[in-house]
Amino acid sequence: MAKILVIEDEMDIRExxxxxxxxxxxxxxxxxxxxxxxxIALTHSPDLIICDIMMPDLDGYGVLEALRQVPKTEMIPFIFLTALADKTSTRKGMELGADDYLSKPCTPEELLNAVRSRLRKQNIITQRSQKQLEELRSNISQALPHELRTPLNGILGYSDLLLMDFESLDSADVREMLQEIQQSGERLYRVIQNFLRYAELELIACQPERIAQLRQESISCAASYITAQAQKQAYRAKRGQDLLLQLEDGSIAIASLDLGKIIEELLSNALKFSEPGTPITLKSWQEDGHYIFTVSDQGRGMTPEQITQIGAMMQFERKLYEQQGSGLGLSIVQRLVQLYGGKLTINSTPQKETTVQVMLPYSSNVN
Structure with missing residues (x-):
């Protein structure tokens, strides 16, 4: 049965x-x-909290604000119990993240109906998360073996040829085969690294202490760092001329390696799903305490349904298009942005353009 925390300074009402x-x-x-x-909430993680608003020292608003700032308790359903019925009080609670209001005094039926409603809604959210986890497992079981086997076959195939026919091959053939082995090895390495990174991020998402530690990181001179990472990706794909940069400098509350990973994956997708000769544009600016940057391309695009279904190991239209990659990249970006308290949005028109926007907290404390 569900565990419910009641916070109320009047003993008779509480009992x-x-x-x-x-x-x-x-x-x-x-x-x-x-x-x-x-x-108590931080220690016992209740399934629902009922809290009075008017209390000495720390009132209900303060309780809600404190709990919503901690990943461990930020999603717990929260019902205010209050004698205040004006719209201003209600609006303030909702802005802080309250789920419902009960007016004092309330009947047992009103109390239990509110509790059942909130727990039912939370159960739906939990079931949806479980479904997404099952989809992740299914996608991994289908995509990962292919993504590991394909480059491994390339490595083994070309190395066998070299071993069997080395004496009869000229230097140009040997060089070509070695380049293929290297490319296959790099692809295999990236698949394995992305898989391990995604698993690590999912573990971090369940550990409030590690999330808090992450959010202490920062990087200055964001524009120059983004420029270096973007140019490396574009030149590696032999599309340096397609890269257009319009970057404003600033400091971001994120570790440099994680920002680099975000840029790497977003640029990789933009390069992969657009034709050579079409522009890939990076823009950045500061706004309302956030550093915002966008990556835009004029490639394949995505439908609204595909955007809402983004998940780990998910690739769209793989039967129609030959493409490399496990589909983990965008999921890694999404999770990284969430862990740092940011926001990721995607706007896309199929067969025309895609713009991915990343919003991250601005940092005033630069390491």
Whole structure:
């Protein structure tokens, strides 16, 4: 049964709420003030929180704000219990992330209906997450063997030819085969690294301490760093002339290696899914405490349905187009941006253009 935390400074009201919940077999926790409530929530991770607004020291708004800043508790359903019924109070709570309001005094039926409704909604979210996890497992089982086997076959095939016919091959043939082996090895290495990186990020997402540690990182001179990473990708694909840069400098709250990974994957997709000779444009600017940059190409594009279905190991239209890559790149970018408290948006018109926008917190503390 669900575990519910009640935070209420008036003892009679608190005990009545707990009694109503316990009659319905809910497991209950209680706190007589906001500070204790926050401590209990962080320690016991309840399934739902019912909290009074008007309390001394730390009021309900402060409790909600504190819990929404911690990954471990930010998604817990939160119901305000209040004698305040004006729109301003309601709006303030909703802006902070409250899920519902109950007016004092409330009937047992009103209380239990609100609790059931919020727990039902949370259960739907949990089931959806489980479904996405199952899709990830399915995509991995289908895509990963192919992505590992293809470059490995190239390495083994060309190395066998070299071993069997080395004496009869001229230097040009040997060089060509060695280049193919190197390219296959690089492709295999990248698949393995992306797979391991994605798994690591999924583990970090469940560890609030590591998320907090990540968000202490920062990089200055973002424009020059982005320029270097983008040019490296474009020249490697022999499309240096297609790269257009319109970058504003600034400092970002992200580790340099993770910013480099984001640029690498976004540029790789833009290069892969657009034709040589068409522009790939990077723009960046600062706005409302964030550093924002976009990567735009005039390539294949994506439908709205494909954008909403982005997931690890997911490739679209693979049967129609020959393409390399496991499909993990964009999922890695998405997860990195989330872990650093940013936002990723994609706007695309099929067969015309795609723009990916990354918004990351601006940093005033540069390492």
């Amino acid at each position: 009545n709420l707990l009694e109503c919940l316990e009659i319905e077999d809910y497991e209950t926790l209680s706190a007589e003030n906001g500070a204790i409530g926050v401590e």
